[in-house]
Amino acid sequence: MKLLVVGAGVMGHGIAEVAALAGIDVVMVDVSDEFLAKGLERIRWSLDRFVEKKKISREEADRAFSRIATTTKLEEAAASADFAIEAVPEDIELKRKIFQTLSRYCRPGVILATNTSTLPITEIAEATDRPDKVVGMHFFNPPPLMPLVEVVLGEKTSPDTVNATVELGRRMGKHVIICRKDVPGFIVNRILAPLLNEACWMVQRGEATVMEIDSAVKYRAGLPMGVFELADYSGIDVFYMAFNSIKSREPSRIELCPIFKEYFEKGMYGQKSGRGFYVYGGGKYERPEIPRDAGSSIDLVRLFAPSINSAAWLIRNGVSTVDDVETGVKLGLGYPKGILEMADEWGLDRVVEALENLKARYGEAYTPDPLLVEMVSKGRTGRKAGEGFHSYRQDTATYSEILVEREPPLLWITLNRPQRLNALSPKLIGELRDALRRLEKDDEVRVVVIRGAGGRAFSAGADITSFTEAATPLGAYKLLTEFQELTNQIESLSKPVIAAIDGYALGGGCELALACDLRIVSERSELGQPEINLGIIPGAGGTQRLTHIVGLGRAMELVMLGERIDAEQALKIGLANRVYPVEGFYDRVREIALKLAEKPPIALMAAKRALHASRYAPAGLGLDMEKSLFSLLISTEDFAEGVSAFMSRRKPSFKGR
Numbered sequence: 260m261k262l263l264v265v266g267a268g269v270m271g272h273g274i275a276e277v278a279a280l281a282g283i284d285v286v287m288v289d290v291s292d293e294f295l296a297k298g299l300e301r302i303r304w305s306l307d308r309f310v311e312k313k314k315i316s317r318e319e320a321d322r323a324f325s326r327i328a329t330t331t332k333l334e335e336a337a338a339s340a341d342f343a344i345e346a347v348p349e350d351i352e353l354k355r356k357i358f359q360t361l362s363r364y365c366r367p368g369v370i371l372a373t374n375t376s377t378l379p380i381t382e383i384a385e386a387t388d389r390p391d392k393v394v395g396m397h398f399f400n401p402p403p404l405m406p407l408v409e410v411v412l413g414e415k416t417s418p419d420t421v422n423a424t425v426e427l428g429r430r431m432g433k434h435v436i437i438c439r440k441d442v443p444g445f446i447v448n449r450i451l452a453p454l455l456n457e458a459c460w461m462v463q464r465g466e467a468t469v470m471e472i473d474s475a476v477k478y479r480a481g482l483p484m485g486v487f488e489l490a491d492y493s494g495i496d497v498f499y500m501a502f503n504s505i506k507s508r509e510p511s512r513i514e515l516c517p518i519f520k521e522y523f524e525k526g527m528y529g530q531k532s533g534r535g536f537y538v539y540g541g542g543k544y545e546r547p548e549i550p551r552d553a554g555s556s557i558d559l560v561r562l563f564a565p566s567i568n569s570a571a572w573l574i575r576n577g578v579s580t581v582d583d584v585e586t587g588v589k590l591g592l593g594y595p596k597g598i599l600e601m602a603d604e605w606g607l608d609r610v611v612e613a614l615e616n617l618k619a620r621y622g623e624a625y626t627p628d629p630l631l632v633e634m635v636s637k638g639r640t641g642r643k644a645g646e647g648f649h650s651y652r653q654d655t656a657t658y659s660e661i662l663v664e665r666e667p668p669l670l671w672i673t674l675n676r677p678q679r680l681n682a683l684s685p686k687l688i689g690e691l692r693d694a695l696r697r698l699e700k701d702d703e704v705r706v707v708v709i710r711g712a713g714g715r716a717f718s719a720g721a722d723i724t725s726f727t728e729a730a731t732p733l734g735a736y737k738l739l740t741e742f743q744e745l746t747n748q749i750e751s752l753s754k755p756v757i758a759a760i761d762g763y764a765l766g767g768g769c770e771l772a773l774a775c776d777l778r779i780v781s782e783r784s785e786l787g788q789p790e791i792n793l794g795i796i797p798g799a800g801g802t803q804r805l806t807h808i809v810g811l812g813r814a815m816e817l818v819m820l821g822e823r824i825d826a827e828q829a830l831k832i833g834l835a836n837r838v839y840p841v842e843g844f845y846d847r848v849r850e851i852a853l854k855l856a857e858k859p860p861i862a863l864m865a866a867k868r869a870l871h872a873s874r875y876a877p878a879g880l881g882l883d884m885e886k887s888l889f890s891l892l893i894s895t896e897d898f899a900e901g902v903s904a905f906m907s908r909r910k911p912s913f914k915g916r
C-alpha cells in the first residue's frame with residue numbers, strides 16, 4: 260500500500276510519520292523542497308523522541324523513516340498512490356484545487372481523504388470526479404501522540420469508502436469514530452466549542468472569573484486542562500477562526516462570546532503571543548498556576564449544559580452514536596470520562612433545568628435539545644434512575660472503565676482508561692470488584708486474564724488524582740481498603756487469574772498484578788513500585804506480596820529505590836513468570852490461559868488456596884491445609900477422570916465435579 264500525504268506541515272508530517280510507523284509506504288508532497296526537508300526533520304526529531312522514551316527501537320525508527328519518500332511533483336505521486344490524505348492549510352479554495360488534481364491523476368477508485376477540522380467535506384468532494392470516494396479523516400494534533408481519528412462522511416461518501424478509511428485509521432493504530440454527517444465541528448469540536456464559549460460568556464457576564472472556571476474544570480470535573488488554559492495553549496486565533504467557520508455555515512446555533520473577537524483583534528492569541536486569558540513569560544511554555552480550591556462556587560452542570568446539549572443534538576440527528584461521543588471526548592480531549600456519562604451522573608433533569616434557566620435569561624440558543632427533554636419526560640434521567648445515555652441497571656453490568664469480554668472458557672478483563680495509562684480510579688476498582696463477583700457464578704469461565712487497553716500500559720498505578728482529592732488520612736485509608744479488598748478478591752477467586760502485562764505495570768498496577776496467579780509480560784514492559792518518589796509507599800499489598808514473590812532483599816530494592824525494571828530483570832527475579840515478544844503477545848497469553856483452562860478446576864482452586872496460604876499461614880497450619888485439600892480432591896470426579904486418562908494414555912477432560 261502506498262499512501263500519499265499532501266502537505267508536510269504540522270499535520271501532514273505527523274500523519275506521514277504515523278503511517279510509516281504502521282509499516283505503510285508514504286510519499287509526502289509539498290510545494291517546495293524546503294518545506295519537505297523541514298517536515299522530514301520534524302519526523303526525525305519525533306522518531307528520536309520515541310526511541311529515547313523506549314517506545315520503539317532505533318531499528319524501528321530507521322525503518323519507519325526509510326518508508327517516507329518526498330517529492331514536489333503532486334501529479335506523479337498521485338498517479339502511483341493507493342490512498343491519499345490531504346493536510347494543507349484550512350483554505351477551501353486551496354483544498355478544492357488539490358482535490359481537482361488528485362481526482363485527475365489518482366487511479367479511479369482511489370480514496371481521497373481530507374484532514375480538515377473545519378471545512379465541509381461535501382464542498383471539497385464536489386471538486387472531484389468521485390465524490391463517493393472523498394471522506395474526512397480528522398487527525399488530532401500531534402498525530403503521533405493523539406490516539407483519535409474522526410472519519411467524516413460528505414453527502415455522497417459511500418459506505419465502502421467509510422469502511423476502507425476506518426480500516427486504514429485502525430491500521431495506523433488509531434481509535435476511529437465516525438461522524439455520519441458533514442456538520443460543522445464534526446463530533447469532538449462540536450462538543451468542545453460550546454463549553455469554551457459558555458465559559459467565556461460566564462466571564463463576560465460577570466458570573467465567574469477565568470481562574471474559578473479553570474479550577475473547577477480541572478480539579479472538580481477532572482479535565483486535563485482548564486478551558487481557558489486550553490484556549491491559550493491551542494491559540495485563541497485558531498478557535499476564533501474555527502468558531503467563525505462553524506457560524507458561517509450554521510448562523511443560528513452559536514452566539515459567539517465577544518471576548519474571542521476582542522482578543523483576536525488585539526492579537527492576544529494565548530501562549531504563543533505571551534497573552535491570552537493568562538499572561539506568559541517569554542521562552543519555555545509554562546502552564547498557568549491554577550489554585551486547586553478556587554472553583555468551589557462554579558455550577559458544573561450549568562457550565563457543561565450547552566456542551567451536553569450539543570452532544571444530544573449529534574445523537575438525535577444520527578451524526579454520532581453515544582459510544583463515539585464518549586470515545587471522542589476521552590481520546591480527543593482527554594476527559595476522564597464520557598461527557599454523557601458526566602451528564603448521567605449529574606442527572607439529565609438538572610441539565611435540562613439549567614438550559615431552561617439559561618434560555619429564560621439569554622435566549623433561544625439555549626433551548627434544550629428535544630432528545631434531552633424526551634429522556635427526562637420518560638424518567639431516563641441518568642444514573643440515579645438506572646437509565647440515561649448509559650444503562651446502570653445491575654443486571655446489565657455496563658462498565659465504563661473496564662471492558663469485560665466473555666470468551667468461554669476464558670474471560671478477558673481490560674482496564675480501560677488508556678488516556679491515563681489505565682490508572683486505577685476508585686470507579687475502576689469498584690467495577691473490577693463487581694465483575695469478579697459476578698464471575699464467581701459463571702461456571703463456563705475457567706480462567707480470567709486481566710490486561711490494559713491502549714498498548715502502553717497494564718496500569719501505571721493507583722490514580723494519583725484520587726489520592727490528592729481524598730487528601731486526608733481517612734480518605735486514603737478508605738480508598739486503600741477497597742483496593743486491598745480487590746487484591747484479596749483476586750487471590751481468593753476460585754479461578755486462576757493471569758495478569759497480561761504489555762507496557763507499564765507500576766505502583767498499584769504492579770500490585771494488582773502481584774495479586775494475580777501468573778504474570779505474563781511482554782518484552783517492552785516496565786515494572787516497579789515507584790511510590791517512594793511521590794513520598795508514599797505501596798499501599799495495595801506491595802510490601803507484602805512482593806516480598807513473598809521476590810524475597811526481602813529484592814523487594815527492599817524495588818520499593819526503596821523506586822526504579823522501574825524491564826521484563827528481562829522481572830523474569831530473573833521471579834516477578835514475571837514468562838516473557839514474550841510484543842508481536843503476538845496476547846496470542847501467547849491465550850495459549851497459556853487455554854492450557855490452564857484444561858486443568859481440573861477444583862484442583863486449581865485448591866492449589867491457589869494452599870499456595871497463597873503460604874504467605875500468612877504458619878508452616879504447620881499451611882501443611883495441614885495442603886493435606887486436607889489434597890484429601891478432599893481424592894473424592895472428585897475429576898480425580899477419577901485424571902487417573903483413568905493416565906492409565907489409558909489419553910488426554911483427560913475435566914468437568915469441575
Ligand code: CAA
Binds near residue numbers: 789
Ligand atoms: N495516576 C493518574 N494519572 C496518571 C498516572 C497515575 N498513576 N500515570 C499516568 N497518568 C496520566 C498522566 O498524568 C498523563 O495524563 P495527561 O496526558 O492528562 O497529562 C497520561 O497518564 C500519560 O502519562 P505520561 O504523559 O506521564 O506518559 P509518559 O510516557 O511520559 O510516562 C509513566 C509514563 C512513566 C508511566 C508516567 O506516567 C508515570 O510515572 N506515572 C506515574 C507512575 C506512578 O507513580 N505510579 C504510582 C501511583 S501511586 C500508587 O499506585 C499507590 C498505591 O500503591 C496504591
